Amino acid sequence: MDVARAEHPHTLPTGSPSLTVPIQPLRVTALAGGVGAARFLRGLLLHARERGLPLDVTVVGNTADDLTISGLRVCPDLDTVMYTLGGGVEERQGWGRTEETFTVAEELRAYGRGRDWFTLGDRDVATHVVRTALLAEGRTPTQVTAALCERWQPGVRLLPMSDDPVETHVVLDGTTGDGATVVHFQEWWVRLRAAVPAREFLLTGIERARPAPGVLDAVHGADVILLPPSNPVVSIGPILAVPGLRDAVRAASAPVVGVSPVIGGAPVRGMADACLAAIGVETDAMAVAGLYADLLDGWLVDLVDAPGTPPDRPVVRALPLLMTDPGAAAAIAGAALDLAATLGGPTGDATDSPTGAALLGEPR
Amino acid sequence: MDVARAEHPHTLPTGSPSLTVPIQPLRVTALAGGVGAARFLRGLLLHARERGLPLDVTVVGNTADDLTISGLRVCPDLDTVMYTLGGGVEERQGWGRTEETFTVAEELRAYGRGRDWFTLGDRDVATHVVRTALLAEGRTPTQVTAALCERWQPGVRLLPMSDDPVETHVVLDGTTGDGATVVHFQEWWVRLRAAVPAREFLLTGIERARPAPGVLDAVHGADVILLPPSNPVVSIGPILAVPGLRDAVRAASAPVVGVSPVIGGAPVRGMADACLAAIGVETDAMAVAGLYADLLDGWLVDLVDAPGTPPDRPVVRALPLLMTDPGAAAAIAGAALDLAATLGGPTGDATDSPTGAALLGEPR
The missing domain is CATH 2.20.28 (Rubrerythrin, domain 2)
Structure with missing residues (x-):
C-alpha cells in the first residue's frame, strides 16, 4: 500500500451491521508461485464461497520457472494454479495432473529425448501441446493462459507476470x-x-520484460493485494522484479498482506531455505517479511513465529499456517482478508466503496 | 528402366550355381506409401533374411499426406513404414503403435483441440513431439526421419520424397x-x-519441391527399383510428381518392377478405387500398370488378374498377391526380385556386377 496513504488510512468502522443489498465483489490481486500459492488461493475461493463473499480475483503467476522440454513449452507455476483451482491437480504431490500416466515420457526416453529429471505425464503433456501450438500460432502467453483456463474454469483471472521471456x-x-x-x-x-x-x-530477460496486459491494472485496481506463501526468492521475487511491478504494488491504494512461507525456521514446502541462503537472508518468517519491507502492510506468521516485539509495520498476526487441507487454507485466507480489512480499504469513504461493504459484511 | 537400355538388356544367365564368396548387397530402391508398402517391405526383408540375400534398401516415402495436428507434425506414411519395419506397428490395423492408449487425445478434446477424425495415440504422439521439436530446431525432414529411425532400426534407409512441403x-x-x-x-x-x-x-507445393538428399542417388544407383502395392494416385503418384523423380526412375539402369495394389477390380486396402475414379482410370490391375507405362519393366498381378493377352512390356507375372501374413508378403517380394532378375541387372557384365552375383545366388 502507498505509504503516504497508509499514514492516513481510511480505516473502515468495524462492527457495522452486515449489508443485505447486493454487493460488488472484492477485488483481490495475488502474486503467485506454485503449490503454496495454489493451495492458498483454493482456500481463498473456498472461504469466499462459505461466507457468500463475492470475490473478483486476479492471479499474477510467476513464469520465470518456465522451460521447454522436447519442444513443448511448460509453465509449472501457472499450471499448478490452474490445475489446483480447476480440480485437476494430483493432490498428494501438489502439482501435475491427477490419474496421470507416463506413456509419452517413456517413448521420449526411447527416442533419447526428454529429460530424465523432468518427467511429463500424459495428461499434462496435452496441456503443453496445446500451449505450444497456440504460441506457434502467434498467440501471447496471456492469451494462451486464458485459452487453457477456458477448460479449467479456475474461478480466477490467471495472468502470467509477463508475456516476455524471463528465465x-x-x-x-x-x-x-x-x-x-x-x-x-x-x-x-x-x-x-x-x-x-x-x-x-x-x-x-528481466530488464526488458514488461508486465503482461492487465497486470498493472489488477494491481492499481485491487481492493486487497495478497502475497500467498510462495518462495520469496524464485517465485514472488521474479514477479516483483518485472520492471514497474514492484513500484505499482508499492503505490497501490490497497493494503498488501502476505503469508509467511516459512514456519519455525524452515520452509513449509520446497527448498526456500537454499534460495534464501543464496541471497544472505535467514530462513525466518520475519526475515522474509523484510524482503517485502517497502510494500507490506500485513504479515501472517505461524504461532511459533509470533514476534516478541511486533513491529509497527507490517502488522503481524500469528495463527496456524499449515495448509493441511482446503479448510485450513480457507481459514488462513480468511485471516489475510480480515487483516487487510483492518489495515484500510481503498481510498474514498465507505459509501463509495463496494469493498468497504464487502469487508463490513465479512464476519470478524 | 531406361528404355534404350531395356531394348538391349544385359539379362543375366539363370541357372548358374550359387556363389559362396561374399557378395555385395543388392541395392533396392522402393517408392512407398503406407500400409501396403510397409507390409511388402517387411516381406522383402524377411525374404532376404530367409535366403541369406544381402540387401541395401532405400525407401522413398510419400510425404504429401503429412499434416499438422495441434501443432504436431505427423507423417503417416513414413511412420507406418518405420513402425512396421521396426516392430512397433499395431498389426491388425496396419498403422499406429501397438499397445496404444489415448490419454493425450482425450485431453486435447477436453481443451477443444485436436481433430476428432484423426486421433493420435499416446505412443504415436511421442514420435510427433520429437519430430516437431527437431524440425523447430532447424533439422530437415530427412534428418528428422533418420533421427527417428535411430530408435526403430527399420533395416532400410528411409527417406522422405522431399524436404519441401507438398500437400x-x-x-x-x-x-x-x-x-x-x-x-x-x-x-x-x-x-x-x-x-x-x-x-x-x-x-x-509440388512444382517447387526438390527430391530430398539421397533420393536421386538411390534411384540412379539402384540394382532394382520396386513399386510396392501402394495407392497409385495419392501415394506413388506424389512421389513420382516431385520434379526430376519420374525422369530419374525412367532413366535408371535398374529394372522397375511393381506390385498391383488392385486385385479383382478392387483395392486390396483403402479406397484406391475412389482415387482412380477421380483421374478416370479403371480400378483394374492392368489399368494401374498403365499409369506407370513409361517406366515399368515388370508387373505383378494376382492370379485373378492374369491378362488373357499379356503385353510385351511390362512383363506380367501372376501370383497370389494377398499379403495375409509376413510369409505371404515375403513370397511376393521374392517374386518381384525374381522378375527383376529376368528383366536385366545393371549395365556391365556379370563379373562387374555384384547385383548379378546376388541375383545368381537367389534360388528360382
Whole structure:
C-alpha cells in the first residue's frame, strides 16, 4: 500500500451491521508461485464461497520457472494454479495432473529425448501441446493462459507476470556433476534438488520484460493485494522484479498482506531455505517479511513465529499456517482478508466503496 | 528402366550355381506409401533374411499426406513404414503403435483441440513431439526421419520424397457437410472416408519441391527399383510428381518392377478405387500398370488378374498377391526380385556386377 496513504488510512468502522443489498465483489490481486500459492488461493475461493463473499480475483503467476522440454513449452507455476483451482491437480504431490500416466515420457526416453529429471505425464503433456501450438500460432502467453483456463474454469483471472521471456538461472557455488556452473532454475531445483549451493540467481530477460496486459491494472485496481506463501526468492521475487511491478504494488491504494512461507525456521514446502541462503537472508518468517519491507502492510506468521516485539509495520498476526487441507487454507485466507480489512480499504469513504461493504459484511 | 537400355538388356544367365564368396548387397530402391508398402517391405526383408540375400534398401516415402495436428507434425506414411519395419506397428490395423492408449487425445478434446477424425495415440504422439521439436530446431525432414529411425532400426534407409512441403488436397465433386469444396487429403480419406467423390487431386507445393538428399542417388544407383502395392494416385503418384523423380526412375539402369495394389477390380486396402475414379482410370490391375507405362519393366498381378493377352512390356507375372501374413508378403517380394532378375541387372557384365552375383545366388 502507498505509504503516504497508509499514514492516513481510511480505516473502515468495524462492527457495522452486515449489508443485505447486493454487493460488488472484492477485488483481490495475488502474486503467485506454485503449490503454496495454489493451495492458498483454493482456500481463498473456498472461504469466499462459505461466507457468500463475492470475490473478483486476479492471479499474477510467476513464469520465470518456465522451460521447454522436447519442444513443448511448460509453465509449472501457472499450471499448478490452474490445475489446483480447476480440480485437476494430483493432490498428494501438489502439482501435475491427477490419474496421470507416463506413456509419452517413456517413448521420449526411447527416442533419447526428454529429460530424465523432468518427467511429463500424459495428461499434462496435452496441456503443453496445446500451449505450444497456440504460441506457434502467434498467440501471447496471456492469451494462451486464458485459452487453457477456458477448460479449467479456475474461478480466477490467471495472468502470467509477463508475456516476455524471463528465465531464472542459478549460478552454482560449485558445479553439477557434468561441470556446469550455471543451470536453469528447474535443473537446480528438480534435478539437483538444490543440493549444490546457489551463489546467485540470474533473471535473464528481466530488464526488458514488461508486465503482461492487465497486470498493472489488477494491481492499481485491487481492493486487497495478497502475497500467498510462495518462495520469496524464485517465485514472488521474479514477479516483483518485472520492471514497474514492484513500484505499482508499492503505490497501490490497497493494503498488501502476505503469508509467511516459512514456519519455525524452515520452509513449509520446497527448498526456500537454499534460495534464501543464496541471497544472505535467514530462513525466518520475519526475515522474509523484510524482503517485502517497502510494500507490506500485513504479515501472517505461524504461532511459533509470533514476534516478541511486533513491529509497527507490517502488522503481524500469528495463527496456524499449515495448509493441511482446503479448510485450513480457507481459514488462513480468511485471516489475510480480515487483516487487510483492518489495515484500510481503498481510498474514498465507505459509501463509495463496494469493498468497504464487502469487508463490513465479512464476519470478524 | 531406361528404355534404350531395356531394348538391349544385359539379362543375366539363370541357372548358374550359387556363389559362396561374399557378395555385395543388392541395392533396392522402393517408392512407398503406407500400409501396403510397409507390409511388402517387411516381406522383402524377411525374404532376404530367409535366403541369406544381402540387401541395401532405400525407401522413398510419400510425404504429401503429412499434416499438422495441434501443432504436431505427423507423417503417416513414413511412420507406418518405420513402425512396421521396426516392430512397433499395431498389426491388425496396419498403422499406429501397438499397445496404444489415448490419454493425450482425450485431453486435447477436453481443451477443444485436436481433430476428432484423426486421433493420435499416446505412443504415436511421442514420435510427433520429437519430430516437431527437431524440425523447430532447424533439422530437415530427412534428418528428422533418420533421427527417428535411430530408435526403430527399420533395416532400410528411409527417406522422405522431399524436404519441401507438398500437400495433397482434394477438390470435391460436391461439398463436405460444412460447405468446403477443397479439403486436405487426410480429411477426405479419414474423416469423409472418400465418400464424397473427388474431382481432382491438387499437390500444393509440388512444382517447387526438390527430391530430398539421397533420393536421386538411390534411384540412379539402384540394382532394382520396386513399386510396392501402394495407392497409385495419392501415394506413388506424389512421389513420382516431385520434379526430376519420374525422369530419374525412367532413366535408371535398374529394372522397375511393381506390385498391383488392385486385385479383382478392387483395392486390396483403402479406397484406391475412389482415387482412380477421380483421374478416370479403371480400378483394374492392368489399368494401374498403365499409369506407370513409361517406366515399368515388370508387373505383378494376382492370379485373378492374369491378362488373357499379356503385353510385351511390362512383363506380367501372376501370383497370389494377398499379403495375409509376413510369409505371404515375403513370397511376393521374392517374386518381384525374381522378375527383376529376368528383366536385366545393371549395365556391365556379370563379373562387374555384384547385383548379378546376388541375383545368381537367389534360388528360382
